[in-house]
Amino acid sequence: MRTAFRQPSALFAVVVVAVVVIVAVAAPLIAPYAPEAKDFTAPLSGPTSAHPLGTDDLGRDLLSQLIHSARTALLVAVGSVVVAMLIGVPLGLVLGYKGGWYDRIGSRGLDIADALPGLMIGFVVIAILGQGMAVLILAVGLVFCMNFARLTRAITLTERNKGYVESARVSGLTAPRILFSQLLPNLAAPLVVQAAVFLGSAIKVEAALSFLGLGLGEEQPSWGGMLGFATQHTADHPEMAVAPGIAICVTVLAFSLLGDAINDSLSGSRRLRRTKLLGRVLLDDDTSRTRDDQATTADETPVTRAAGTAEEPSGDLVLALRNVDIVADRPDGGTVPLIQNVSLTVRRGEILGLLGESGSGKSMLAKAILGLLPAGVRLAGGSITLNGSELAGRTPAQLAALRGTGMGVVFQNPQANLSPVHTVGRQLIDVVRAHDATISKEAARTRAFELLDLVGVDDPERRLDQYPYQFSGGMAQRVAIAVALVGEPDLLILDEATSALDVTTQAQVLDLVLDLRDRLGMAVVNITHDLGVAAETCDRVAVLLRGDLVETGEVHAVFDHPGHEYTARLIAAYPGVDDESPRLGTHDQRKVEHA
Numbered sequence: 089m090r091t092a093f094r095q096p097s098a099l100f101a102v103v104v105v106a107v108v109v110i111v112a113v114a115a116p117l118i119a120p121y122a123p124e125a126k127d128f129t130a131p132l133s134g135p136t137s138a139h140p141l142g143t144d145d146l147g148r149d150l151l152s153q154l155i156h157s158a159r160t161a162l163l164v165a166v167g168s169v170v171v172a173m174l175i176g177v178p179l180g181l182v183l184g185y186k187g188g189w190y191d192r193i194g195s196r197g198l199d200i201a202d203a204l205p206g207l208m209i210g211f212v213v214i215a216i217l218g219q220g221m222a223v224l225i226l227a228v229g230l231v232f233c234m235n236f237a238r239l240t241r242a243i244t245l246t247e248r249n250k251g252y253v254e255s256a257r258v259s260g261l262t263a264p265r266i267l268f269s270q271l272l273p274n275l276a277a278p279l280v281v282q283a284a285v286f287l288g289s290a291i292k293v294e295a296a297l298s299f300l301g302l303g304l305g306e307e308q309p310s311w312g313g314m315l316g317f318a319t320q321h322t323a324d325h326p327e328m329a330v331a332p333g334i335a336i337c338v339t340v341l342a343f344s345l346l347g348d349a350i351n352d353s354l355s356g357s358r359r360l361r362r363t364k365l366l367g368r369v370l371l372d373d374d375t376s377r378t379r380d381d382q383a384t385t386a387d388e389t390p391v392t393r394a395a396g397t398a399e400e401p402s403g404d405l406v407l408a409l410r411n412v413d414i415v416a417d418r419p420d421g422g423t424v425p426l427i428q429n430v431s432l433t434v435r436r437g438e439i440l441g442l443l444g445e446s447g448s449g450k451s452m453l454a455k456a457i458l459g460l461l462p463a464g465v466r467l468a469g470g471s472i473t474l475n476g477s478e479l480a481g482r483t484p485a486q487l488a489a490l491r492g493t494g495m496g497v498v499f500q501n502p503q504a505n506l507s508p509v510h511t512v513g514r515q516l517i518d519v520v521r522a523h524d525a526t527i528s529k530e531a532a533r534t535r536a537f538e539l540l541d542l543v544g545v546d547d548p549e550r551r552l553d554q555y556p557y558q559f560s561g562g563m564a565q566r567v568a569i570a571v572a573l574v575g576e577p578d579l580l581i582l583d584e585a586t587s588a589l590d591v592t593t594q595a596q597v598l599d600l601v602l603d604l605r606d607r608l609g610m611a612v613v614n615i616t617h618d619l620g621v622a623a624e625t626c627d628r629v630a631v632l633l634r635g636d637l638v639e640t641g642e643v644h645a646v647f648d649h650p651g652h653e654y655t656a657r658l659i660a661a662y663p664g665v666d667d668e669s670p671r672l673g674t675h676d677q678r679k680v681e682h683a
């Protein structure tokens with residue numbers, strides 16, 4: 089509304105749409121005659137005081153028909169946009185979310201449908217099903233459903249990789265729930281804009297079909313039908329075309345401008361958010377650049393430290409990786425190795441730090457454990473067991489069942505871990521109910537309250553009804569941890585979970601992780617660039633270099649006496665408070681390799 093009052097075009101759109109809606113709703117009250125009432129004494133009267141717009145050949149009042157036609161136009165427009173959305177949006181969601189073959193085949197189908205002229209689709213539907221309001225709504229809806237499918241698919245393709253969707257998958261929400269309760273509300277804004285624009289277009293298509301005599305029958309007034317009738321009398325009554333022509337043009341224009349205005353007002357607030365985000369990203373980048381120095385070469389044998397603390401710890405094994413190979417498939421049929429022959433174990437109550445420079449494969453390893461490897465990347469060999477059961481070779485459905493109960497994950501960006509359009513309570517309750525379908529809403533809310541309390545969020549009752557943007561970074565990350573804990577996982581994976589937080593908040597969140605580990609006895613894999621974080625929180629560390637595990641061992645043993653040259657250089661490059669640590673030499677070394 090603020091946009092409407094600032095922009096004359098938006099104000100025009102709002103006023104015209106409001107007038108059309110009021111006229112359509114109040115048509116029987118404001119029209120001087122019933123639209124079908126015939127006056128055989130005054131056929132084709134032309135404008136008179138009794139009939140300001142004249143009459144048709146049966147003496148029906150054209151003003152009354154014009155007013156009632158607003159009803160027809162809106163009914164067909166709203167009905168057909170609803171039909172188009174009911175068909176197009178779920179189709180686009182599934183294509184965008186599933187990706188792969190579904191998307192390739194579905195997108196070709198959308199291309200083919202796009203190549204057909206819209207009116208042709210309308211003709212075919214009406215020719216098969218006959219005339220009538222329901223058929224007209226279906227025909228116009230089918231013309232536009234592909235546009236909704238295309239838009240929804242495109243946005244879903246970008247949204248599906250965001251942290252809140254991955255968190256929802258890892259929390260054990262089923263695909264339909266993720267699609268309709270997580271993704272769909274986040275697509276609402278562009279879909280509303282598209283719907284407003286298509287309301288105008290649907291009025292245009294309805295008018296075109298009615299003009300050609302394919303819309304509604306004679307007895308149902310419509311602007312297109314009135315225009316069609318007027319063309320038969322252009323010689324004797326040219327004025328007949330003016331009123332329906334203006335009604336169509338002005339209404340279509342108004343809906344189009346309304347769509348633009350909604351888009352402007354939404355992208356205005358998005359721009360503001362993006363500017364804030366950009367500021368944060370730049371800050372993050374700076375921080376990571378100072379920490380994220382590069383690597384040198386290393387020889388191939390992983391260094392394994394003192395017995396009992398390194399490769400085969402004595403306690404209960406939660407996670408065991410044996411000779412894991414991960415590759416990316418190349419379009420020419422070849423493969424690029426991303427992880428080679430990695431073996432690791434984590435036992436109950438233990439925190440394993442996964443260290444290495446950017447691109448060394450830490451996240452790929454975590455994604456392989458979670459069964460969330462991106463398209464084109466796959467587990468090519470080895471075994472991953474969780475509590476003794478093999479994960480490699482499981483179907484996506486079996487892995488989905490394990491995530492959330494067996495494993496939980498917290499990603500880097502605290503705000504992106506949570507859906508921005510749902511309250512924190514709703515997100516927690518959704519995950520609680522996904523794990524226990526029989527739990528009542530009240531009991532799920534109580535559980536959500538307990539979880540917020542467990543992760544140290546103050547005043548959980550009030551916080552449950554707040555949105556993620558009302559939480560600071562540290563508090564949002566606590567909520568993300570609470571979501572990961574819903575299914576009481578045996579393994580918690582933190583993927584740079586504290587990197588985006590300031591030092592004080594980082595320390596608080598790390599204390600929370602240590603406390604939860606002690607209280608719940610989980611195994612934790614903490615992926616981090618930050619050797620300080622690893623030293624404070626981890627029992628053991630594993631160091632990766634370009635997909636190779638070069639060293640594992642008890643954290644202080646590794647940091648005090650690194651057994652591998654790369655680990656030593658990584659530690660030497662870690663910036664101290666006042667020293668000028670040397671940079672790791674990857675850039676220089678790559679130049680040498682390149683040469």
Ligand SMILES: Nc1ncnc2c1ncn2[C@@H]1O[C@H](COP(=O)(O)OP(=O)(O)OP(=O)(O)O)[C@@H](O)[C@H]1O
Pocket residue numbers: 416426444445446447448449450451452453462463464465617
């Ligand atoms: N979707 C993908 N397809 C193919 N290769 C990928 C894909 N994503 C990442 N890679 C490659 O996999 C390797 C490991 O990447 P990964 O994200 O695991 O590194 P990382 O150690 O987690 O780095 P960072 O700390 O920057 O997140 C890199 O060489 C990267 O280029």
